[in-house]
Amino acid sequence: MANNKDYPLEEEHFSPQSRFNNQQLIATRFWEKKKLEDMSKEEWELLCDGCGKCCLNKIEIKGKIKFTNTRCRFLDCQNCLCKIYEHRFEKVSDCRDIDLAAIREKPRWLPKTCAYWLLDNGHPLPDWHPLLTGRADSVHEARMSIRNRNTVSETGIEDYENYIIDWQDL
Numbered sequence: 001m002a003n004n005k006d007y008p009l010e011e012e013h014f015s016p017q018s019r020f021n022n023q024q025l026i027a028t029r030f031w032e033k034k035k036l037e038d039m040s041k042e043e044w045e046l047l048c049d050g051c052g053k054c055c056l057n058k059i060e061i062k063g064k065i066k067f068t069n070t071r072c073r074f075l076d077c078q079n080c081l082c083k084i085y086e087h088r089f090e091k092v093s094d095c096r097d098i099d100l101a102a103i104r105e106k107p108r109w110l111p112k113t114c115a116y117w118l119l120d121n122g123h124p125l126p127d128w129h130p131l132l133t134g135r136a137d138s139v140h141e142a143r144m145s146i147r148n149r150n151t152v153s154e155t156g157i158e159d160y161e162n163y164i165i166d167w168q169d170l
């Protein structure tokens, strides 16, 4: 969970669609041919569907991860982007990097729709993934992101167990 400092928005001028500009790379369908560990940094970044669900706070109860509908205070609930992406690890002590260890950690703390978790477990990308649709917004249109869902900022919240949710896509 994040600390209580305020930081300016960094993604103000960032267009989520611009992540998918490298059509030449996307046309190779690298995610069907390469293991996660063999991907370049650009390929790795492209896999993220932009759902924002990994930035919901979670608690562990009896060895199981329970998602809550409280979101990191730095997560923009409309565009589902981190407001401090470049500085997230400096500013938020428990912000997790999405690396192989995180993807393979048990109990699973990434949503089951997460592209990294899906590929690492032998599943294809879902048909709403922006790499397949060519549109960053398709994750929101498929209602697979946190946009327009009942979430609240974590600021001031202490009793996280009262915010546990059971969304089908977690």
Ligand code: SF4
Pocket (backbone or CB within 6 Å): 047, 048, 049, 050, 051, 052, 053, 054, 055, 098, 110, 111, 113, 114, 115, 116
């Ligand atoms: S859950 Fe996975 S796909 Fe969704 S924003 Fe987080 S890292 Fe990206």
Ligand code: SF4
Pocket (backbone or CB within 6 Å): 002, 054, 055, 072, 073, 074, 075, 076, 081, 082, 083, 084, 085, 088, 092, 095, 096
């Ligand atoms: S990526 Fe950003 S919004 Fe998500 S948990 Fe880390 S600091 Fe918070």
